[in-house]
Amino acid sequence: MYRYDKYDQAMVDTRVEEFRDQVRRRIEGKMDDDQFKPLRLKNGLYLQLHAYMLRVAVPYGTLNSAQMRTLAMIARKYDRGYGHFTTRQNIQYNWIKLAEAPDILADLAKVEMHAIQTSGESIRNISSDQYAGAAADELIDPRPWAEMLRQMTTFMPEFSYLPRKFKIAIIASAEDRIALRWHDFALRIVQNTAGELGFEVFAGGGMGRTPFIAYCIREFLPTTQIFSYLQAVLRVWNRHARRDNIHKQRMKILVHDLGQEEFTAQVEEAFEHFLSLGEDFPPAEYDRIAAYFAPPAFEQGLSDEIDLSDPAFARWVERQVVAHKAPGYAIANISLKPVGGIPGDITAEQMELVADLAERFSFDELRSTHAQNLVLPHVKKADLYTVWQALVSAGLADANLDLISDLIACPGLDYCSLANARSIPVAQKIAERFADPARQADLGELKIKISGCINACGHHHAGNIGILGVDRKGSESYQLLLGGSGDEDTTQAKIAGPGFDEDGIVDAVERAVEHYRAVRSPNERFIDTYRRVGMDGFKEAIYG
Amino acid sequence: MRIITGNDLKTGAVTWWTGYDWSLHVEDAVDAGADAEAVMAREVATCRVNGPYIIDGEKTADGVRPAHIKDRIRALGPTVRPDLTLKPADPEAREWVI
Ligand code: HEM
Numbered sequence: 343m344y345r346y347d348k349y350d351q352a353m354v355d356t357r358v359e360e361f362r363d364q365v366r367r368r369i370e371g372k373m374d375d376d377q378f379k380p381l382r383l384k385n386g387l388y389l390q391l392h393a394y395m396l397r398v399a400v401p402y403g404t405l406n407s408a409q410m411r412t413l414a415m416i417a418r419k420y421d422r423g424y425g426h427f428t429t430r431q432n433i434q435y436n437w438i439k440l441a442e443a444p445d446i447l448a449d450l451a452k453v454e455m456h457a458i459q460t461s462g463e464s465i466r467n468i469s470s471d472q473y474a475g476a477a478a479d480e481l482i483d484p485r486p487w488a489e490m491l492r493q494m495t496t497f498m499p500e501f502s503y504l505p506r507k508f509k510i511a512i513i514a515s516a517e518d519r520i521a522l523r524w525h526d527f528a529l530r531i532v533q534n535t536a537g538e539l540g541f542e543v544f545a546g547g548g549m550g551r552t553p554f555i556a557y558c559i560r561e562f563l564p565t566t567q568i569f570s571y572l573q574a575v576l577r578v579w580n581r582h583a584r585r586d587n588i589h590k591q592r593m594k595i596l597v598h599d600l601g602q603e604e605f606t607a608q609v610e611e612a613f614e615h616f617l618s619l620g621e622d623f624p625p626a627e628y629d630r631i632a633a634y635f636a637p638p639a640f641e642q643g644l645s646d647e648i649d650l651s652d653p654a655f656a657r658w659v660e661r662q663v664v665a666h667k668a669p670g671y672a673i674a675n676i677s678l679k680p681v682g683g684i685p686g687d688i689t690a691e692q693m694e695l696v697a698d699l700a701e702r703f704s705f706d707e708l709r710s711t712h713a714q715n716l717v718l719p720h721v722k723k724a725d726l727y728t729v730w731q732a733l734v735s736a737g738l739a740d741a742n743l744d745l746i747s748d749l750i751a752c753p754g755l756d757y758c759s760l761a762n763a764r765s766i767p768v769a770q771k772i773a774e775r776f777a778d779p780a781r782q783a784d785l786g787e788l789k790i791k792i793s794g795c796i797n798a799c800g801h802h803h804a805g806n807i808g809i810l811g812v813d814r815k816g817s818e819s820y821q822l823l824l825g826g827s828g829d830e831d832t833t834q835a836k837i838a839g840p841g842f843d844e845d846g847i848v849d850a851v852e853r854a855v856e857h858y859r860a861v862r863s864p865n866e867r868f869i870d871t872y873r874r875v876g877m878d879g880f881k882e883a884i885y886g
Numbered sequence: 887m888r889i890i891t892g893n894d895l896k897t898g899a900v901t902w903w904t905g906y907d908w909s910l911h912v913e914d915a916v917d918a919g920a921d922a923e924a925v926m927a928r929e930v931a932t933c934r935v936n937g938p939y940i941i942d943g944e945k946t947a948d949g950v951r952p953a954h955i956k957d958r959i960r961a962l963g964p965t966v967r968p969d970l971t972l973k974p975a976d977p978e979a980r981e982w983v984i
């Protein structure tokens with residue numbers, strides 16, 4: 343993985359000391375909150391319901407064991423013994439004290455991590471495939487480009503005061519595991535007929551109160567021209583963005599106001615200009631960065647056999663283990679969704695155990711996923727049983743990847759100051775209702791996504807079943823949505839009808855699920871059945 | 887009653903105006919009445935509290951009860967982690983919130 347050079351380290355260290363001074367001045371009363379708030383947000387420090395919340399960037403979802411151990415240490419020393427993995431592959435701490443925030447950032451800097459650009463009107467942490475560098479189905483590891491984009495977009499003045507936040511994602515496989523087209527700017531690495539690699543470019547996606555799926559604005563962009571192209575996109579947005587109206591500032595609004603054709607034409611024109619400046623990175627720079635992501639020294643001649651004689655282990659392998667590109671290796675998904683648990687939460691002890699497993703069995707690498715789970719990307723098939731036993735001992739061995747209990751949920755009203763309703767209790771009740779593993783397995787892939795308000799941090803627009811918390815005359819209410827997808831077959835979920843209270847929404851989900859069971863064709867997933875039969879039958883089943 | 891609440895500047899902890907100081911316990915909150923705005927302005931200037939605001943609430947037999955669920959969750963802690971709330975040993979506490 344990428345390692346900081348002396349410039350990266352100096353920038354991050356300097357930033358920590360700058361923030362330490364800002365915090366000191368705030369506490370001494372030399373700055374008021376209006377002055378201080380934008381500064382703390384530039385360092386990922388929010389104020390939530392019960393305390394400050396720190397969002398730490400996990401660049402493209404890649405972590406090593408030293409970093410994970412530091413995250414555990416922070417949870418224990420400065421927080422209350424746990425952290426929360428988010429839908430953008432980052433981690434959040436919920437109980438941070440302002441006075442200690444600079445020390446936390448200093449500890450993070452020691453393991454080449456920070457919280458810069460995890461808030462505010464900036465280019466946020468870049469999402470990438472959690473299986474990058476390991477997946478059997480990828481063209482090439484997308485992370486060198488993610489890292490180059492990270493470097494070119496960090497602290498760049500023109501990108502530091504954007505009209506609104508800007509989220510980038512990049513993958514290199516046909517299967518979309520990161521909700522690609524729900525991002526402002528999304529890249530899929532493809533190959534042209536001449537065998538050259540390039541980007542298929544999408545722009546204008548986003549969730550929030552006005553959801554849009556990104557359009558394709560370029561079918562093939564040579565990889566070496568990405569910097570010019572991204573600048574062109576940002577220039578067009580910067581030029582026209584509705585800075586007067588906070589609800590219309592996201593790029594998705596502009597892209598859809600101008601329309602695919604006009605937006606694309608303006609980008610192409612600006613692109614010509616940026617290309618002519620000759621500022622794109624030289625091929626040698628790609629080689630330099632890519633060297634950091636060279637595949638680990640996989641052993642040759644390993645067997646692909648896995649001893650599945652233990653039935654519980656066999657179930658876990660069937661659900662959680664995915665094909666690896668190297669013979670004899672596998673990708674192991676770690677569920678952070680135990681039935682009745684809090685989606686994405688992980689204790690300091692669990693973080694340490696996972697760090698040990700990464701160090702011993704996965705070439706020191708770990709990944710976080712947008713579905714709020716973790717991944718050991720490079721495990722020898724012969725080691726899977728040992729890994730599984732360790733996960734069992736830590737309560738991390740649930741076999742529910744992409745099943746109904748693998749719910750995505752934002753923190754909601756239990757933690758978040760913007761929330762209308764609690765998300766976590768709804769997630770817990772649904773998982774409990776469908777706890778029986780046989781029932782879950784029978785239902786197959788079924789992605790439920792819950793947000794506690796219209797901001798859509800819990801991706802409800804992309805849920806096969808989406809749930810949105812709303813405020814109905816001062817009490818919590820939940821809307822049910824159906825038919826969304828964050829996968830390669832991206833679709834936006836539609837509202838089924840009137841809302842429900844907390845228990846009512848769990849019953850409504852069950853009625854929708856039972857309707858699916860009644861009308862599905864053999865081997866048909868929930869989303870496919872919904873697309874085939876449409877909303878009406880579901881509506882009738884739900885509302886009677 | 888008009889209750890003033892905010893978060894402690896240094897710790898971020900939820901605090902309630904008691905008439906002369908800030909408390910972590912909603913039971914200590916007082917009706918700030920017509921003075922609320924003036925108290926808020928003065929307290930912001932002393933840099934002890936962050937983002938104070940005025941909420942509605944009532945005095946009940948069980949003590950002070952903020953009108954909105956959001957402030958009751960702030961008063962107690964996350965409903966999904968009773969162990970981390972101000973009343974970890976009280977099984978009824980969650981019911982009070984909802
Ligand atoms: C608790 C503190 C949080 C705050 C204050 C917060 C705030 C927001 C706001 C205001 C938006 C809407 C932005 C817009 O549409 O312009 C948003 C969107 C989003 N947030 Fe959060 N959020 C929080 C936590 C989270 C968590 C825990 C996750 C992951 C589970 C997350 C992931 C996202 C995502 C994926 C979106 C949708 C982005 C889009 O519109 O494309 N956020 N957040």
Ligand code: SF4
Pocket residue numbers: 752753754755758759760761762793794795796797798799800
């Ligand atoms: S969706 Fe709303 S409630 Fe949930 S974390 Fe985002 S802002 Fe908070």
